[in-house]
Structure formats: structure tokens, C-alpha cells
Amino acid sequence: MDFPRGQTLVHSDFRQDEAVSCDFAVVGSGAGGAAAAWELSGHGHKVLLLEEGRHFEPEALSTRPSWAYRNLYQERATRIMAGNLYIPLPGGRAVGGSTLLNSAICFRTPDRLLEKWRTGHGIGWAEPEQLRPIFEAVEREIGVTKTHPTQARANNLIFKAGCDALGVPGDFLSRSAPGCIGCGLCQLGCPIGGKGSVDRNLVPAAVERGAALFTSARATRLLVENRAAVGLEAAVLEPLSERPLRKLTVRAKKVFLCGGAVGTPLFLLTQGLANSSGQVGKHLRVHPATGMCARFEQVIDAWHGVTQGYYVDLEDSMLETFSATPDLYYTQFRAFAEPIEHLRHIASCGCLIGDESSGEVRPGLSPGRAAISYQLLENDKRRLLKGLREIGRIFFAAGALEVHAGIHNAPKAHSLAELEAQCREEVPVTSLSVYASHPLGTCRMGADRAAAVVGQSGESWDIKDLYIADASVFPSALGVNPQVTVMATAIVIARAAAG
Ligand SMILES: Cc1cc2nc3c(=O)[nH]c(=O)nc-3n(C[C@H](O)[C@H](O)[C@H](O)COP(=O)(O)OP(=O)(O)OC[C@H]3O[C@@H](n4cnc5c(N)ncnc54)[C@H](O)[C@@H]3O)c2cc1C
Structure with a gap:
């Protein structure tokens, strides 16, 4: 087929197996892939963006979690890490990742x-001054603004009140949600298109610049000739069953892998590629997080207002308010949400850390599934417990009647003293309730080819013209939410590769 410049093709557009040529094939349309495609197409290159998930307009989304899990999430939201405890690790599988x-x-x-x-890693471009214009461009494209108190509403404002009472410095979070009305549904996909997820900005801008987007197209094999990437094979999938319908052969001058910190190592390990360092899939970091609910006399209705609107930077951890839909609160925090009238009086806040703990991504038992292991270290556990104690201190200062920490079987605490007794350092790792949604680091970047998968240009140390430009290239955890860093890194890599 001719390169379909500026077009989006879905599974039903492929009536037969096809072959296509381009300058750059980009695998994955999440934070990294969208930013890379946007930058590369801005240089006038023919860019083909392949995404295994579908594209959704806001009106096609549902506010039912079960629908979102089935249609928008990797492994239908059952992705989990196993180690000294089980930790859910959700991720996106759709245009926008x-x-x-x-x-x-x-x-x-x-x-x-x-x-x-x-x-420490020989990444010369990691200079604040060099990156500043790139951060500014990313923030402009995805519409970053600071949360306004009127959008924040009670769940965020009550936490702020506790901070203010104690003199704890905090601030409203900056978010890429220029049209946010505070409906609290971010994690089901924004139903009004108010969030600046990259399917609303960088992806369409890349297509406007001439890129082609193929949805329901899963890259399955890298084509390598004379130790250089020359393209890839992909399967066009029936969207829900993921049954392969057609085969695509893509010839490309350069290939960008942006399948995320689980998808990219899985793609390489399955084929035994680009791994002379033995580091592919290793050094997984996830920013583990735990949380706390607090019950107040007054009505909070946490699901009204931005999902996450206020934060406190404790330097070794980050406290961020969060909310969920009423049904999720009820199922996740059952002990606390009964009697059901209590549900309207609950506020919640989480604590995430830049982890020293690590894990590994390996191919799983069934095709396309990863086996992910992760061991939470004692020191990281202590940082999470410290964060919980601080959240409790803030909630009690705001007037909480009782709090419930993310510790299995912990009873409600009615005072800071009771909470501190529950969150003492001897609490075993296995008792913590931990969640993570920031997988990073599994194809790390670095100047030493024996210890890194890609060099500072993002190009594989082993395979010429193969680049990685997603969260997998970070050589350490960030300790802050990563999407802006992922986009900026992908732009740095794409700009250099574009020539
Ligand atoms: C629930 C949740 C909440 C989060 N909240 C925040 C937040 O508020 N702020 C923040 O900064 N970060 C947040 N993050 C993290 C942030 O979204 C990610 O760090 C970032 O999107 C990672 O970018 P990526 O390009 O590495 O991967 P992704 O954005 O996950 O994109 C990878 C894409 O590649 C596709 N793919 C994978 N393999 C293939 C293949 N073989 N062929 C074709 N396509 C493939 C996937 O379907 C996916 O669409 C959150 C993440 C989750 C899951």
C-alpha cells in the first residue's frame, strides 16, 4: 500500500495483508510514542505510528469501571507484580497509552x-537549561495549568486545610487538563475531552503533520539486517478478542520502540534482541504508593472535584490527594465505607516514593503477557510508613474523626497516637497495601554499554537504527509523576534521530 499520509486506519480498513514503507516506524502511542511521532513528523519525515489498542473519542467512553478496564487497560486491568507482596500495575492500551x-x-x-x-550515567543532555524549552513546549502542547481551588473541591481543600493548620508547605498540582470540570473520572478516560491526554493533542498534531496512525496494530517482530533495524512486522487485531486478522510488513529507515516499560522489554525479550548487556527487563522501578482515607463530620463527596489536586513534597516521598468513584471506594475501602452513609464523608490521600526497590519484566506464560516480579525493600517500606504518618497528622489537623491507613487488617485509628502505633517501622512489608502505576527503567540508558540497553541518543547499543523512547529508558526512579519527563525525553531522542 502507499503510505497513507495524514490518515488513521483501524482494523477494518485492512482487507488483506499489507506492506508499507516509511522513514520512522513508532511502536506505541502513549506519552513517549506520541511525543516522538510529533517531533519526527515536525521534521517532515514519513512517520508510521502503530498502536495495539483502539482510538476513543470522549463520547465513546463509559463511566463504568468494568467497561474501562476491559477496553482501555493492559491485560484488562489485571496486570500485577508478584514478589514479597502483590502489587497491581495498571497501564493503558489505547491511543494515548x-x-x-x-x-x-x-x-x-x-x-x-x-x-x-x-x-552517574553519562547522559549529557540531562541539563535543566537545555531541557527548559522542551518542557515548555510539552506543557504548551498538552495544556498544563495549575489546579484552581474551585475545581479542587472538598477532597483536596480539606487536605490543604490540614497542611495550612500545621504550616506544612503544599500546593495545588499542575495538570494537563485544560478543560477539566472536576468530575473525578480521569482513570476511566475523560468523558468530556477536558484532559490533555496525548490522544487529544500530540497524536492528532502528528497526524496533521502527515504521520499515519494504525490502531489495533501490534508490533510482533523487529526486522534486522546487518545488525541494523530495517522495519517490523505487526498483527492487525480484532479489537476485543485480540485475535490476529492481518499481517503488516513495515519497512522503515529507523524504528522507535515506545511500548512502555513493560511492553518494550517484552517485545525485545520475546525475540532475544538488543540484550548483550543482559539488562533488558531489569531495574524495574514503579513509584510504589500507599494511601489513607479519613472520615470527616462534613460531607466531602470526594468524587466531585479533580481526581488529584493537592500535594506535599516531603523530599523522600510525595503526598498527593486522590479520589475514586463511589463504587471503587466502596469495594476498595469496604471496612471504612460502612455504613454506606460514611462514603460521602471520606477524603483520601496517597504517598508515593522514588523507589530503590526493583523488579523485573520477563515474558509470561501466554503470548503478549509479562511476568513481572518486584521486591519492596525495607527502607522503601519505612518511607511509605513515614508518609502515612504524615498524611494522618495532616488529616487529624483538618479535623478527621478517624482514619484508615493502607495496612491490611489495620483497624480505624481515632487519634494520631493510635495511627502512629499502627504505622511503626516493624510493620512487615507484607502488611502494606501498595499500588503502582509508573513502571520505568527496564531498558535503561547509559554511557556504559555493558550496563545499559541504549546510549544517551536512545539508540540501542546492539542494533543500529533501533531507538527506545519511553519510560523504560530512565536510569533511576524519578520520585515525581513521570509523564512530562517521558515526553521530554522522547523529544530529545527524536530530535537527534531526525537529523
Ligand atoms: C492509572 C494511571 C495514572 C497515572 N497518573 C499519572 C499522572 O497523573 N501523572 C503522570 O505524570 N503520570 C501518570 N501516570 C503514568 C504515566 O501515564 C506514564 O508514566 C506514561 O504514560 C508512560 O509513557 P510510555 O510512553 O512509557 O507508556 P504508555 O503511555 O503506557 O504507552 C505505551 C503504549 O504502547 C502500546 N504498546 C505496547 N506494546 C505494543 C506493541 N507491541 N505494539 C503496538 N503498541 C504497543 C500500549 O498499548 C500503550 O498504548 C499514570 C499511569 C496510570 C496507569
Whole structure:
């Protein structure tokens, strides 16, 4: 077929097996893939963006979690890490990748971390001044603004009140949600298109610049000749069953892998490629998080207002308010949400850390599924417990009647003293209730080819013209929500590869 410049093709557009040529084939349309495709197409290259999930307009989304899990999430939202505890690890599988269902929180990469990457891993471009215009461009494209108190509403404002009472410095979160009305449904996909997930900005802008987007198209095999990537094979899938319908052969001058920190190592490990360092799939970091609910006398209705609107940076952890839909609160925090009238009086806040703990992604038992392991270290557990104690201190200062920490079987605590007794350092790792949604680091970047999968240009140390430009290339955890760093990194890599 001719390169379908500026077009989006869905599974039913493919009536037979097809072959197509382009300059750049980009696998995955999440934060990294969208930013790479946007940058590459801006240089006038023929860019083909392949996404295994579907494209959804806001009106096609549903506010039912079960629908969202089935249609928008990797492994229908059952992806889990197993190790010294089980930790859910959700991710997106649609145009927009995980940004379609994220909370839109935006942080630039902390300067202290960029310095570590520069000095410890030989990543020369990790310079705040060099990155500043790229961060600005990303923030402009995805519509970053600071949460306004009127959008934040009670769940966020009550936490702020506790911070203010104690003199704890906090702030409203900046988010890529320029049209947000505070309906609290971010993680089901924004039903009004108010969130600046990349399917609403970078992807359509790339298509406008001439890129082609193939949805329901899963890259299955890299084509390598003379140790250089020359394209890939992909399967066009029946969207819900994921049954392969057609085969696509893509010839490309360069290939970008942006399938995320689970999808990209899975793609490479399944074929035994680009792994002379033995590091593919290793060093998984996830920003583990735990949380707390607090019950107040007054009505909170946490599901009204932005999903995550206020934060406190404790330096070794980040406290961020969160909310869920009433049905999720009820199922997740059952002990706390009964009698059901209590549900309207609950506020909640989480604590995430930049982890030293690590895990590994390996091919799983069935095709397309990863087996993910992760061991939470004692020191990281202690940081999470410290974060819980601080959240409790803030909620009690705001007037909480009782709080429920993310510790299995912990009773409700009616005072800070009771909470501190529950969150003491001896609490075993296995007692913590942990969640993670920021997989990173499984194809790390670095100057030492024996210890890294790609060099600072994002190009594989082993296969010429093969680039990785997603969350998998980070050589450490960030300790802040990663989407802006993922996009900026992908732009740096794409700009250099575009020539
Ligand atoms: C529930 C949730 C909430 C979050 N909240 C925030 C937040 O508020 N702020 C923030 O900064 N970050 C947040 N994140 C994390 C952030 O969204 C991710 O770090 C970021 O999107 C990662 O970008 P990526 O390009 O590496 O992967 P993704 O965005 O996950 O994109 C990968 C894409 O590749 C596709 N893919 C994979 N393999 C293949 C293949 N073989 N062929 C074709 N396509 C393939 C996938 O379907 C997916 O669409 C959240 C994540 C989740 C899951």
C-alpha cells in the first residue's frame, strides 16, 4: 500500500495483508510514542505510528469501571507484580497509552535527578537549561495549568486545610487538563475531552503533520539486517478478542520502540534482541504508593472535584490527594465505607516514593503477557510508613474523626497516637497495601554499554537504527509523576534521530 499520509486506519480498513514503507516506524502511542511521532513528523519525515489498542473519542467512553478496564487497560486491568507482596500495575492500551487514563499530574524532572543522570550515567543532555524549552513546549502542547481551588473541591481543600493548620508547605498540582470540570473520572478516560491526554493533542498534531496512525496494530517482530533495524512486522487485531486478522510488513529507515516499560522489554525479550548487556527487563522501578482515607463530620463527596489536586513534597516521598468513584471506594475501602452513609464523608490521600526497590519484566506464560516480579525493600517500606504518618497528622489537623491507613487488617485509628502505633517501622512489608502505576527503567540508558540497553541518543547499543523512547529508558526512579519527563525525553531522542 502507499503510505497513507495524514490518515488513521483501524482494523477494518485492512482487507488483506499489507506492506508499507516509511522513514520512522513508532511502536506505541502513549506519552513517549506520541511525543516522538510529533517531533519526527515536525521534521517532515514519513512517520508510521502503530498502536495495539483502539482510538476513543470522549463520547465513546463509559463511566463504568468494568467497561474501562476491559477496553482501555493492559491485560484488562489485571496486570500485577508478584514478589514479597502483590502489587497491581495498571497501564493503558489505547491511543494515548497510559495518558488516556492517568490523573494528568505534571511535574518537570527534578534538577537533582538530572544531575545524577548526567554525572552517574553519562547522559549529557540531562541539563535543566537545555531541557527548559522542551518542557515548555510539552506543557504548551498538552495544556498544563495549575489546579484552581474551585475545581479542587472538598477532597483536596480539606487536605490543604490540614497542611495550612500545621504550616506544612503544599500546593495545588499542575495538570494537563485544560478543560477539566472536576468530575473525578480521569482513570476511566475523560468523558468530556477536558484532559490533555496525548490522544487529544500530540497524536492528532502528528497526524496533521502527515504521520499515519494504525490502531489495533501490534508490533510482533523487529526486522534486522546487518545488525541494523530495517522495519517490523505487526498483527492487525480484532479489537476485543485480540485475535490476529492481518499481517503488516513495515519497512522503515529507523524504528522507535515506545511500548512502555513493560511492553518494550517484552517485545525485545520475546525475540532475544538488543540484550548483550543482559539488562533488558531489569531495574524495574514503579513509584510504589500507599494511601489513607479519613472520615470527616462534613460531607466531602470526594468524587466531585479533580481526581488529584493537592500535594506535599516531603523530599523522600510525595503526598498527593486522590479520589475514586463511589463504587471503587466502596469495594476498595469496604471496612471504612460502612455504613454506606460514611462514603460521602471520606477524603483520601496517597504517598508515593522514588523507589530503590526493583523488579523485573520477563515474558509470561501466554503470548503478549509479562511476568513481572518486584521486591519492596525495607527502607522503601519505612518511607511509605513515614508518609502515612504524615498524611494522618495532616488529616487529624483538618479535623478527621478517624482514619484508615493502607495496612491490611489495620483497624480505624481515632487519634494520631493510635495511627502512629499502627504505622511503626516493624510493620512487615507484607502488611502494606501498595499500588503502582509508573513502571520505568527496564531498558535503561547509559554511557556504559555493558550496563545499559541504549546510549544517551536512545539508540540501542546492539542494533543500529533501533531507538527506545519511553519510560523504560530512565536510569533511576524519578520520585515525581513521570509523564512530562517521558515526553521530554522522547523529544530529545527524536530530535537527534531526525537529523
Ligand atoms: C492509572 C494511571 C495514572 C497515572 N497518573 C499519572 C499522572 O497523573 N501523572 C503522570 O505524570 N503520570 C501518570 N501516570 C503514568 C504515566 O501515564 C506514564 O508514566 C506514561 O504514560 C508512560 O509513557 P510510555 O510512553 O512509557 O507508556 P504508555 O503511555 O503506557 O504507552 C505505551 C503504549 O504502547 C502500546 N504498546 C505496547 N506494546 C505494543 C506493541 N507491541 N505494539 C503496538 N503498541 C504497543 C500500549 O498499548 C500503550 O498504548 C499514570 C499511569 C496510570 C496507569
